[in-house]
Amino acid sequence: xxxxxxxxxxxxxxxxxxxxxxxxxxxxxxxxxxxxxxxxxxxxxxxxxxxxxxxxxxxxxxxxxxxxxxxxxxxxxxxxxxxxxxxxxxxxxxxxxxxxxxxxxxxxxxxxxxxxxxxxxxxxxxxxxxxxxxxxxxxxxxxxxxxxxxxxxxxxxxxxxxxxxxxxxxxxxxxxxxxxxxxxxxxxxx
Amino acid sequence: xxxxxxxxxxxxxxxxxxxxxxxxxxxxxxxxxxxxxxxxxxxxxxxxxxxxxxxxxxxxxxxxxxxxxxxxxxxxxxxxxxxxxxxxxxxxxxxxxxxxxxxxxxxxxxxxxxxxxxxxxxxxxxxxxxxxxxxxxxxxxxxxxxxxxxxxxxxxxxxxxxxxxxxxxxxxxxxxxxxxxxxxxxxxxxxxxxxxxxxxxxxxxxxxxxxxxxxxxxxxxxxxxxxxxxxxxxxxxxxxxxxxxxxxxxxxxxxxxxxxxxxxxxxxxxxxxxxxxxxxxxxxxxxxxxxxxxxxxxxxxxxxxxxxxxxxxxxxxxxxxxxxxxxxxxxxxxxxxxxxxxxxxxxxxxxxxxxxxxxxxxxxxxxxxxxxxxxxxxxxxxxxxxxxxxxxxxxxxxxxxxxxxxxxxxxxxxxxxxxxxx
Numbered sequence: 001x002x003x004x005x006x007x008x009x010x011x012x013x014x015x016x017x018x019x020x021x022x023x024x025x026x027x028x029x030x031x032x033x034x035x036x037x038x039x040x041x042x043x044x045x046x047x048x049x050x051x052x053x054x055x056x057x058x059x060x061x062x063x064x065x066x067x068x069x070x071x072x073x074x075x076x077x078x079x080x081x082x083x084x085x086x087x088x089x090x091x092x093x094x095x096x097x098x099x100x101x102x103x104x105x106x107x108x109x110x111x112x113x114x115x116x117x118x119x120x121x122x123x124x125x126x127x128x129x130x131x132x133x134x135x136x137x138x139x140x141x142x143x144x145x146x147x148x149x150x151x152x153x154x155x156x157x158x159x160x161x162x163x164x165x166x167x168x169x170x171x172x173x174x175x176x177x178x179x180x181x182x183x184x185x186x187x188x189x190x
Numbered sequence: 191x192x193x194x195x196x197x198x199x200x201x202x203x204x205x206x207x208x209x210x211x212x213x214x215x216x217x218x219x220x221x222x223x224x225x226x227x228x229x230x231x232x233x234x235x236x237x238x239x240x241x242x243x244x245x246x247x248x249x250x251x252x253x254x255x256x257x258x259x260x261x262x263x264x265x266x267x268x269x270x271x272x273x274x275x276x277x278x279x280x281x282x283x284x285x286x287x288x289x290x291x292x293x294x295x296x297x298x299x300x301x302x303x304x305x306x307x308x309x310x311x312x313x314x315x316x317x318x319x320x321x322x323x324x325x326x327x328x329x330x331x332x333x334x335x336x337x338x339x340x341x342x343x344x345x346x347x348x349x350x351x352x353x354x355x356x357x358x359x360x361x362x363x364x365x366x367x368x369x370x371x372x373x374x375x376x377x378x379x380x381x382x383x384x385x386x387x388x389x390x391x392x393x394x395x396x397x398x399x400x401x402x403x404x405x406x407x408x409x410x411x412x413x414x415x416x417x418x419x420x421x422x423x424x425x426x427x428x429x430x431x432x433x434x435x436x437x438x439x440x441x442x443x444x445x446x447x448x449x450x451x452x453x454x455x456x457x458x459x460x461x462x463x464x465x466x467x468x469x470x471x472x473x474x475x476x477x478x479x480x481x482x483x484x485x486x487x488x489x490x491x492x493x494x495x496x497x498x499x500x501x502x503x504x505x506x507x508x509x510x511x512x513x514x515x516x517x518x519x520x521x522x523x524x525x526x527x528x529x530x531x532x533x534x535x536x537x538x539x540x541x542x543x544x545x546x547x548x549x550x551x552x553x554x555x556x557x558x559x560x561x562x563x564x565x566x567x568x569x570x571x572x573x574x575x576x577x578x579x580x581x582x583x584x585x586x587x588x589x590x591x592x593x594x595x596x597x598x599x600x601x602x603x604x605x606x607x608x609x610x611x612x
Contacts, residue, residue, distance in 0.1 A: 028231070028232055033231050034215070034217040034220070037215045037217065037220065038214075038215040038217070041214070041215035042212050042213050045213045049208075055602075056369075057369070059213060059602075060369055060372065060373060062213075063220055063224070064371070064372050066220065066224075067224040067372070068227075070224070070227040070228070070230060070231050071227050071230060073231075096338060096354075096355070097355045097356065122203050122206075123203070123206055123207045124207075126203040126204060126207035127207040130204065130207060145205045145208050148205075173197065173200060173201075176204070177200065181192070185192065186192055186193050186194075186195050187193065187195065188194075188195050188196070188197070188200050189194060189197070190197050190200075
């Protein structure tokens with residue numbers, strides 16, 4: 001992340017870049033590292049959540065990813081790539097857990113989906129559609145919709161272009177629309 | 191005919207399905223959960239550690255008054271000491287990096303460890319609890335150095351096992367919880383299982399905190415050379431109210447005496463003495479340690495009883511805001527009042543579990559609140575987001591109890607929940 005000027009209550013606050021925070025952390029400023037953690041915690045939780053389907057375990061995974069990052073900070077070659085580097089660590093930890101995505105209902109778990117969703121309550125069906133996405137698309141969907149993360153931020157975290165993000169999100173939404181249509185539940189026009 | 195919706199609807203539905211309150215990073219909680227990683231960050235040279243060479247020093251127990259002298263000397267003392275000691279074992283001067291490499295190499299082939307220990311604690315209370323007046327309770331700790339590592343820690347009233355993917359806690363007979371491999375079910379004991387890292391992690395901690403760390407050399411009963419590393423550690427939190435003082439290793443001023451085999455660098459013993467002010471009390475002791483034995487794979491799982499009651503994370507309630515606005519004292523009062531009314535659904539809002547089991551109902555049901563005092567903080571509890579609320583209650587059988595109820599709000603629902611103390 002680049003340095004940012006923030007204005008609040010009349011004060012101008014300069015947010016340090018990731019690279020500056022990483023450098024400070026390497027020099028022994030632990031607060032700089034926790035600032036990086038604050039900055040990327042939602043993204044790491046989203047990545048882990050997309051992999052393992054459990055929010056609470058995802059928070060554990062994200063925290064462990066930061067612990068591993070703290071222990072290996074000297075191995076980060078480009079401090080500008082802290083978020084991308086940590087996201088790889090986080091993804092690997094989540095994958096190693098191999099936890100069933102119990103909260104992302106799968107095709108084998110259809111009995112848990114109400115046949116007739118209550119009016120305006122499509123969450124389970126949509127969740128099922130998310131669960132049927134490939135892991136990379138699901139991760140992107142989580143990042144984008146966890147807290148409305150910008151394409152620019154996602155691009156930094158995943159290390160892919162904004163155009164690629166746009167294309168993949170489009171593909172994810174089409175797959176989800178197709179899934180919803182195939183269930184005879186709703187027709188989504190994209 | 192299927193209803194037709196547009197892309198905006200789909201996006202709203204996705205956001206709703208994922209249904210997340212934005213997670214917030216709790217730095218204090220993280221520091222507590224990963225103290226060694228945090229200490230490594232605070233060590234200014236963690237990027238280049240062990241790359242310098244050192245001059246041998248005469249090793250004596252010493253008191254250093256200057257913080258910087260202490261820091262500098264503590265930083266060097268273990269490695270230098272190792273060099274000094276091992277200079278008799280190895281020809282010529284050995285670079286610190288080589289010494290550490292040898293230590294790591296010596297422990298890198300470990301397949302398993304089984305530690306038997308005893309600790310002054312309560313059998314079914316948490317693994318962190320100590321008390322200088324408590325009797326010793328036997329503990330068993332196992333670790334398989336697989337990838338990912340698997341481990342188990344057990345005392346008669348409580349067990350935690352990790353199969354490498356998740357850890358399961360069982361508080362006998364029926365209470366259970368699960369979490370990731372690093373969930374804080376076992377607190378201070380788990381790093382001890384990293385016998386391959388304990389020497390280095392304690393060195394880092396001493397260096398970061400400026401604690402006195404000394405090293406002696408002695409011959410063991412087996413006529414082998416031993417390294418005895420002694421760390422004088424200080425309590426870590428704020429003890430303006432000393433309720434938590436000396437209730438855990440990290441909440442006490444203590445002396446930790448590690449014994450390593452000088453040649454293999456393997457941990458052989460540990461004793462922890464708490465300084466109470468008037469005496470030093472042995473609170474933890476390794477009574478036996480075995481390496482590279484075959485461990486039964488069944489050790490790393492825990493059979494959960496059919497009638498298990500699960501600890502859960504507090505959910506966001508439909509009227510969560512009402513509970514978020516409660517002070518610790520109001521939370522304690524509302525919790526006890528719900529017990530008094532035997533309104534168990536309400537109790538579960540303050541004590542997040544899958545159910546209230548009959549034992550608790552019998553114990554707390556129908557109680558009377560005598561008094562609720564002013565909440566206070568102590569030590570490291572909940573990274574500063576936990577409080578203790580003094581209370582006095584009267585049970586149905588007429589007995590009364592005065593204690594401090596522990597409440598904390600470091601959860602995603604953002605409201606105080608009861609964590610213990612009754």
